[in-house]
Amino acid sequence: MKDFFRRNGLLILIAAILLALVTAVVSALLGGTADPFSNLANILTTPVRNGINAVVNWTEEKYSDAFEQEQLKQENEELKKRVSELEEKEREYEAALQENERLRNVLELRPKERSFDELESAMVTARETSNWASTLTLSKGSAQGVEVDDTVVDEYWNLVGVVAEVGENWCTVRTLIDSDTELGGQITRTGGAAILEGDLALMGDGKLKLTFLPENSQLMSGDLVTTSGRGGVYPSGLVAGRVEEVRTDASGINEYAVIVPETDLDNLKQVFIIKDFTIVE
Amino acid sequence: MTTQDFFIKWGVYGLALLPVWFCQVFLLNRLPFLPLVPMLLPLAAVSVAVLEGAVAGGGFGLAVGILCDAVQFGTNGAMTLGICVAGIAAGALAQYLLRQNLLGCLLCSLLALIAIDGVRILGRLFWGSGELSAMLSLAGREILISLIFVFPVYALFLWVYRRVPKKTVL
Numbered sequence: 001m002k003d004f005f006r007r008n009g010l011l012i013l014i015a016a017i018l019l020a021l022v023t024a025v026v027s028a029l030l031g032g033t034a035d036p037f038s039n040l041a042n043i044l045t046t047p048v049r050n051g052i053n054a055v056v057n058w059t060e061e062k063y064s065d066a067f068e069q070e071q072l073k074q075e076n077e078e079l080k081k082r083v084s085e086l087e088e089k090e091r092e093y094e095a096a097l098q099e100n101e102r103l104r105n106v107l108e109l110r111p112k113e114r115s116f117d118e119l120e121s122a123m124v125t126a127r128e129t130s131n132w133a134s135t136l137t138l139s140k141g142s143a144q145g146v147e148v149d150d151t152v153v154d155e156y157w158n159l160v161g162v163v164a165e166v167g168e169n170w171c172t173v174r175t176l177i178d179s180d181t182e183l184g185g186q187i188t189r190t191g192g193a194a195i196l197e198g199d200l201a202l203m204g205d206g207k208l209k210l211t212f213l214p215e216n217s218q219l220m221s222g223d224l225v226t227t228s229g230r231g232g233v234y235p236s237g238l239v240a241g242r243v244e245e246v247r248t249d250a251s252g253i254n255e256y257a258v259i260v261p262e263t264d265l266d267n268l269k270q271v272f273i274i275k276d277f278t279i280v281e
Numbered sequence: 282m283t284t285q286d287f288f289i290k291w292g293v294y295g296l297a298l299l300p301v302w303f304c305q306v307f308l309l310n311r312l313p314f315l316p317l318v319p320m321l322l323p324l325a326a327v328s329v330a331v332l333e334g335a336v337a338g339g340g341f342g343l344a345v346g347i348l349c350d351a352v353q354f355g356t357n358g359a360m361t362l363g364i365c366v367a368g369i370a371a372g373a374l375a376q377y378l379l380r381q382n383l384l385g386c387l388l389c390s391l392l393a394l395i396a397i398d399g400v401r402i403l404g405r406l407f408w409g410s411g412e413l414s415a416m417l418s419l420a421g422r423e424i425l426i427s428l429i430f431v432f433p434v435y436a437l438f439l440w441v442y443r444r445v446p447k448k449t450v451l
């Protein structure tokens with residue numbers, strides 16, 4: 001061990017301690033903005049990430065062309081049926097919408113408004129490399145006006161996650177199943193509010209939980225859960241997932257629901273970052 | 282060893298780290314048949330430490346730790362210190378207690394992975410995020426799957442070790 005101290009070992013250890021401290025302090029001071037070293041590393045690896053992403057997407061496309069045609073035909077038939085059902089529902093919805101507007105006018109209520117003024121399309125260029133978090137790296141960053149806490153959705157307006165770290169031309173999204181995720185949820189059928197929360201045990205299965213369930217909530221498997229939008233940070237009405245089952249926690253007192261996200265986190269290629277929104281309920 | 286030899290040697294080790302980094306960041310997290318992503322970068326630092334000793338292991342561990350912090354989200358410098366210490370400890374263990382071979386590397390890797398995940402669990406317990414049983418289960422599975430990859434990673438760095446100048450003077 002003497003040899004270790006004689007041969008600059010101690011200097012290396014001190015350098016490591018100082019570097020770790022500086023990184024921790026800089027990360028804390030910058031909030032969600034990436035520290036300079038992470039930013040540089042991610043900027044430099046952007047072409048590599050993009051190249052690998054293109055190759056992987058091409059391979060997956062070729063694979064599905066070759067082996068999944070039967071499945072796609074079947075899926076197409078099912079979707080046609082679903083479209084006709086939805087068209088019927090849309091007609092009912094239009095009538096209800098007009099009635100709602102008339103009633104709002106009678107009651108002199110402020111008209112409902114729901115607009116997402118600034119949407120930024122981005123490609124998923126990398127996925128989490130650790131088993132302790134669930135994140136995605138996107139191809140847009142502060143240069144495109146992306147900010148921490150911006151909400152990210154897929155092409156069907158399903159919630160993907162929230163921007164947690166922003167670099168020059170990239171950002172990291174904490175997905176909704178990440179164990180640090182916590183946002184307001186609403187059960188569509190009952191209107192009850194609860195908390196959507198990531199859980200380490202469920203994260204591996206690609207699920208999350210709904211906690212602080214309203215009393216006598218009587219949840220049913222398949223119930224839709226959306227974001228509640230309370231607090232105004234995240235927009236309301238984004239689909240988070242569906243209830244799979246209701247469980248009792250370790251204390252045996254509280255119940256929580258296991259939620260299966262609607263978005264397909266493993267196969268996401270393109271997502272949309274909501275930079276600004278206006279919602280009047 | 283001349284300064285030129287020194288830079289060539291560590292340049293070659295750096296190049297050998299590239300495929301490991303590539304597999305960790307771009308390949309293994311996309312393979313659907315792998316239930317978890319193995320921790321390859323700490324294994325690379327431990328392998329070099331076992332072969333080259335505590336000082337060189339600490340230096341290489343420092344470089345690998347910086348790389349880990351740059352590519353992983355939310356580690357905030359912890360990997361820089363953690364992998365450097367793991368490199369120093371693995372090098373010292375292999376030099377003075379164990380042997381500088383595959384078995385020594387396997388044992389050092391096991392200890393390093395337990396230490397890294399142990400610190401991670403303690404941190405999470407401190408901040409109150411996550412159940413202990415879930416964290417222990419995840420750490421156990423992660424360590425087991427990572428240990429499988431000790432063989433290819435050690436083989437790669439052993440191959441490099443046999444081809445670079447031996448004596449390191451820092």
